[in-house]
Amino acid sequence: MNILLVGAGFSGAVIGRELAEAGHSVKVVDSRPHVAGNCFTERDSETNVMSHIYGPHIFHTDDKEVWEYVNKYSPFKPYVNRVKTTTQSRVYSLPINLHTINQFFGKAMRPDEAREFIESKADVSIDDPKTFEEQALRFVGGELYEAFFKGYTQKQWGCHPSELPASILKRLPVRFNYNDNYFFHRYQGMPEHGYTKIVESILDHKNIKVSLNTSFTKSEVPEFDHVFYSGALDGYFDYELGRLGYRTLDFERFTCTGDYQGCAVMNYGEESVPYTRISEHKHFSPWEEHKESVCYREYSRACGENDIPYYPIRLVEEKELLVKYVELAEMVDGVTFVGRLGTYRYLDMDVTIREALDTAREFLVCTQKGKQMPSFFVSPLG
Structure with a gap:
């Protein structure tokens, strides 16, 4: 079959690879000039530090299959996320312990x-x-x-x-012990060569063609046997019912010699400090040594039309609009909406990969049985 994947992040790459290995012809398009979506990493040109361009991404999971999957494409190094916060002129460990x-x-x-x-x-x-x-x-x-x-x-x-x-605030954010590991998960780490390398390796298959700087239009859908769309759900329908709410992030880059803050992430809990946190990226690769350092101050604000959407707001008004877009999507044949943007949900990387693997497997089952693949493998309303 001839399959189109819209978006070259983890969702598109993993689904594409699974279908390519099953013998299907896969085309992956992305409007950006690079693969890996918001997980994109690259060497900073000034400091040579591996930098998380769209903000820090720490891999953590209890899913053994997903952990083995990412390690198959690039080796991971041990990494424990220990977050600090500055408030009331003092530094504390998070989560509260x-x-x-x-x-x-x-x-x-x-x-x-x-x-x-x-x-x-x-x-x-x-x-x-x-x-x-x-x-x-x-x-x-x-x-x-x-x-x-x-x-x-x-x-x-x-x-x-x-x-x-x-x-x-789903769970009680307090630990009554001295464990300052931000996550509870069994498997935690950082890819030795960055996330971009993983996605490039996943997409490296004879049945996969990747086109970057390439926009998708709905008129292309009939050209393919099936389309997996990981772009914004409301964007697929040209925002005809209005825009779903997102928060976006602005990053203020700066460099220094030596060690700026002594940790990878420093939160700032007081509203008087305009940024939410500072990330110092060489600490995400503690196995490397760098004399210079690159840091990013992170600011959160409402997402505008030309901004990169990060966090879905999903408050009352957005959920009401989401229901309407889901109804529209379920009337579209030949398209399955996937990933963070396609299902308007906040997803960690491991969940994104798990859902992509399961979605691809479901598609193969549907194909074998002559059934139509649903518009959503995981409902945005769940």
Whole structure:
């Protein structure tokens, strides 16, 4: 079959490779001049540091098959994400852990003592938290909320935490031990040669043709037996019902000699600091040595028409509009919407790859049984 993949990020690359290995002819197009989407990495021309051009990406997963899949295309090195935050003129570890609590309150509590102490700070009058702010006040209390969540959240989302749903703060962001590993996952690491190399390797197959700087139009759909579209869902329909809401990021690059901040990521929790964090990219490759350093200050704002969409907002208005776009998409034959933009969901890399593998396998099953591939393998409304 003749298959078109719109987008050369992980979704398009993985689906394309699976179908190419099954004998199908695959074309991958991307409007950007490079593959790998927002995971794109390259050597900084001034410092030679491997840089994450669209912001830091740390690979973490409990999915053994996905971990083995990415390592097949490029070796990974051990990497533990240890995030720091500056607030009230002090530096703390994130996520909030026993060290953070003892340091912030000037105490030396054991886990059981700290748990009881934090419960005494919590607003237990909030039985059923509806908003982000209520969730934080209920589980960590006003002082930790003000220091670590309020300002950062306002900058990241562009609205007060009382306007955000409690679901954004899904799990209790407190550990009553000294574990400062940001993630819980079994497999964690960084690709030795960057993410771009992985995607290039995945796309390196005789049945795959890649065209960069190439825009897609709906008029091309009849030319192919099937299309997998990983662009913006509303963009496919030329935004005819309006635009879905996203946050975008601006990056302010600067260089220095030596070590600027002593860690890969430093958050800034106070609203008075306009940026959300600074990332120092040579710390993402601790097995390398560099005399010079490249850093990026990161600013979050509403996504405009010509901006790169990063985080789907998915608040009430967006969800109502999303339902309408999903209904339109389900009436389109021969197109499956995939990935972060195609399903308007925030997806970690490992989930993106898992869904791409499963989507490709489902397509092969549908083809074998003579069934039509659905518009969504994973519903955006789930």
